[in-house]
Amino acid sequence: MGSAISGQNAKIAVLDGNIKELNYANCIGSLGHRRGEVFARDKGFVRWGLEHRPPVTHPIRREMKLKQLESLLGTLQQFSHPKVELEQYPTGPHIASRLLYTAENTFGDINGKVVADFGCGCGTLGLASALLGAEQVIGIDIDPQSLEIASINAADMELDIDFIWCDINKLRWRDDVVDTVVMNPPFGTRKKGSDMEFLAKALKVASQAVYSLHKTTTRDYIKRTAIRDCNARSADILCELRFDVPQIYKFHKKKEVNIVVDLWRFVPYPTEGSADS
Amino acid sequence: MRLLTHNMLSCNIKGVANGFPLRLEAEKWVEKEVELNADFLRHIFPKIEWKALAGAARAVGYCELPEEADAAMLDSEDFLRRFHHALLEIHVEEGALFCPETGRRFSITKGIPNMLLREDEV
Ligand SMILES: C[S@@+](CC[C@H](N)C(=O)[O-])C[C@H]1O[C@@H](n2cnc3c(N)ncnc32)[C@H](O)[C@@H]1O
Numbered sequence: 001m002g003s004a005i006s007g008q009n010a011k012i013a014v015l016d017g018n019i020k021e022l023n024y025a026n027c028i029g030s031l032g033h034r035r036g037e038v039f040a041r042d043k044g045f046v047r048w049g050l051e052h053r054p055p056v057t058h059p060i061r062r063e064m065k066l067k068q069l070e071s072l073l074g075t076l077q078q079f080s081h082p083k084v085e086l087e088q089y090p091t092g093p094h095i096a097s098r099l100l101y102t103a104e105n106t107f108g109d110i111n112g113k114v115v116a117d118f119g120c121g122c123g124t125l126g127l128a129s130a131l132l133g134a135e136q137v138i139g140i141d142i143d144p145q146s147l148e149i150a151s152i153n154a155a156d157m158e159l160d161i162d163f164i165w166c167d168i169n170k171l172r173w174r175d176d177v178v179d180t181v182v183m184n185p186p187f188g189t190r191k192k193g194s195d196m197e198f199l200a201k202a203l204k205v206a207s208q209a210v211y212s213l214h215k216t217t218t219r220d221y222i223k224r225t226a227i228r229d230c231n232a233r234s235a236d237i238l239c240e241l242r243f244d245v246p247q248i249y250k251f252h253k254k255k256e257v258n259i260v261v262d263l264w265r266f267v268p269y270p271t272e273g274s275a276d277s
Numbered sequence: 278m279r280l281l282t283h284n285m286l287s288c289n290i291k292g293v294a295n296g297f298p299l300r301l302e303a304e305k306w307v308e309k310e311v312e313l314n315a316d317f318l319r320h321i322f323p324k325i326e327w328k329a330l331a332g333a334a335r336a337v338g339y340c341e342l343p344e345e346a347d348a349a350m351l352d353s354e355d356f357l358r359r360f361h362h363a364l365l366e367i368h369v370e371e372g373a374l375f376c377p378e379t380g381r382r383f384s385i386t387k388g389i390p391n392m393l394l395r396e397d398e399v
Contacts, residue, residue, distance in 0.1 A: 112317050114281070135317045136281050136365065147389055160309060160368070162282045166392035170399060172289035172296065177281075177324045 069131055070097035076153045078122050079146065086143055087186035087194075089245050091124050091213070099211055099263060100128040100182065102238060107265070109180045109209045110134050116205065118168055118183035118198050123150030123161070125182040130159040137161040138178070140168060169197050175271040176207040184213045187245075187259070196222075200230045203268045210266040216240060219262055226266055234267045278369045278390055280333045284325055286390070288376035288383075290398045298329035299374035299383070301336040306369045313361045319351050321364070334363040 073093035082088040091099070104110040111133035117126030120139030127150075130137045139161060141147050147163050154161050164171075185198035195214055202210040203226070210232075214222050219237070226232035243261045280301075288296030331342040341359045343350075350356040374383040374390055381398075384391050 112314060112320070114321065135314060135321075136279065138282055138285075142393070148387075151387065151389070160279075160311070162278055163389045164278075164282070164286070164392055165389050166289075167394070170289050170394055171392070172287040173285045174287065174297065174324075174326070177285045177321075 064131060064133075066097060066101050069101060069128060070094060072131060072157070073097055073124055073128055075156075076122060076124055076127065077149050077156075078124075080149070081145070083143060085190050087190055088121060088143070088146065090121060091184045092244075093124075095213075095241060095243070095263075096124045096128050099213075100125065100132055103180065103182065103209070103211050103265075104132045107209060109211075113179035113208070114138070114177060116140065116178045116181045116202075118181055118202055119185055120150055120163070121146045121184075123153045125184065126150070126161050127153060127157060127159055129180075129182060130154075130161050131157070134180075138164060140164045140166050140171060142167045168201055171201060171205075173205050175205055178205050179208040181206045181210045181212075183211070187215050187261075196225060196230075199226060199266070203231045203266060204271070206268050207270065208267070210264075210268065212264050212266070213243065213261045214264060216260040216262050222262075222264070230266075231268050231271070232266045233269045236265050237262045238265055239263050278385055278388055279365055280330055280337075280367055280369075281321070281325075281364045282390075283333050283369075283374070284330055284364075286374065286392070288379060288381060289392060290376070290379050290381055290394060293376070293379055295378060296376060298326065298332065299376055301333040301369065301372065302375055302382075303337045303369045303372040305371040306337045306367055308362075308366050309368060311361075311365050313358065315357055318357055318360055318364075322346075322348060322351060322360070325364070330363060334367070337367050337369065339363055339367065 070093045073096050078090040079088045100110060110129050112135050114136045115126065115129040115134040115138070117123070117129065117137065117139040120126050120141050123139055126137045126139040139147070139150055140163070141150070142165070144165055147165055150163060181202040183198055183202060185195040188195045199210070199212060199222075202212065223235045226235045240260060240262050243259050245257050245259050283299070283301055286297075286299055287293075288299060290296070327346045328344075331344060334340070334342050339362070342363055346356075346360075368388060369385055370388050372385045374385065376382075
């Protein structure tokens with residue numbers, strides 16, 4: 001892991017499992033505060049991927065800069081009445097823009113692809129994919145109110161993306177039509193194991209890559225389970241970051257709870273015969 | 278919902294054997310032009326269930342797709358244009374997806390298919 005990336009250009013900061021001590025110091029030591037989320041401010045880190053723009057086909061989207069993407073995502077309407085049991089909190093524009101920008105500029109997983117946004121909420125990750133030139137984006141959520149907000153967000157940005165009202169665990173798709181899945185799954189603080197259910201399904205339907213956020217405390221478990229049980233050929237951590245989750249438990253005194261999470265990129269094995277999922 | 282999405286969706290009721298394709302019953306749809314990306318069409322073509330696409334296109338009154346298609350047709354610009362239109366330019370706004378196997382009907386409202394199951398279906 002990591003080698004594929006650092007082989008291209010060592011400037012991209014990658015948190016490789018083998019060198020984590022080193023990079024931890026690098027990342028965590030320089031975390032900067034923002035409202036809603038905190039993100040590593042390490043120079044190399046923030047610039048990851050920027051040097052590697054593969055040729056993009058869409059003339060308009062070629063011009064999309066990281067800053068531009070981030071500020072566009074900042075205009076999106078978010079959950080008006082978040083449902084605690086569904087772990088509804090948005091991925092902030094800072095993290096969302098970097099996640100998608102890296103997926104596109106370092107790995108070429110977005111432009112001209114079919115992208116699914118699992119647990120799309122108000123659509124941030126899916127809309128970011130569309131802004132970076134995804135040919136077709138499909139957002140899936142179990143909550144109709146979120147889907148309604150996501151549709152309004154899409155219309156406001158004049159982006160056409162599809163939505164499906166469905167429980168991810170009950171989703172039945174033909175495998176491999178989707179190229180890339182992007183998601184910020186429920187961390188499983190309310191319903192244990194829900195992040196792994198999302199991951200297993202994502203790795204089943206995606207043919208190219210899955211981007212996902214998971215709690216750092218579950219790192220070893222995620223890697224092991226993804227490779228052993230979930231059809232992942234590789235599981236790499238792209239970076240570690242802090243995610244501010246609104247207070248959801250009464251015994252928490254603070255208004256927001258800081259969770260350390262890993263941004264992962266998983267690559268699935270191709271499914272044989274590509275039947276149903 | 279575009280026909281590309283329709284081409285992936287299966288009936289998800291417990292115990293269903295095949296569940297694909299769902300028959301599209303379209304009441305209202307709109308067409309929106311998008312730029313044709315030939316590379317994308319070549320990339321997606323082998324993943325498409327052609328009969329399901331042609332059937333769904335007919336359900337929205339678009340009968341310009343051949344009954345069968347093979348990769349050689351991708352050299353024809355005319356074919357690419359039709360394929361592109363059916364796959365990406367038609368948005369079903371209201372209607373339903375019907376599963377002939379189980380008789381279950383999934384409604385489509387404001388473009389969003391409702392694939393949520395009742396408790397006795399999971
Ligand atoms: C942490 S939020 C992320 C929202 C959005 N993707 C974002 O990044 O801003 C998790 C989302 O997953 C949805 N969700 C939770 N359980 C689900 C399930 N079983 N099936 C589909 N969506 C689910 C919630 O409604 C919520 O919108």
